[in-house]
Amino acid sequence: MATLKQIRERLTKAFEPGGSAQTEPAEKLKVSLPIIFRYLRGDKMPAPDTPANLCRILGISPAYIPCFE
Numbered sequence: 670m671a672t673l674k675q676i677r678e679r680l681t682k683a684f685e686p687g688g689s690a691q692t693e694p695a696e697k698l699k700v701s702l703p704i705i706f707r708y709l710r711g712d713k714m715p716a717p718d719t720p721a722n723l724c725r726i727l728g729i730s731p732a733y734i735p736c737f738e
Contacts, residue, residue: 676720677711679734683727684709697726 684691695705698719707713715723720734 673711673714676715676734677709680708680715680720680723683723683729683734694723694726698722 684694691705691709692702695702698705700719704713708715708719721731724731724734
């Protein structure tokens, strides 16, 4: 299983810099923008299904954020 640090690093790489690039994924995940920021800072571990859903929204491999690849 991936550590919080590994997930945070991959989330940071997956998002474009700036809040506007995070707003749309947050809305599609039905989470608040502060929750996305907490994921990016490593303050909060995403729910088990969130990384795969986020990968789908961002158009990247579903195995990337959960560190399966």
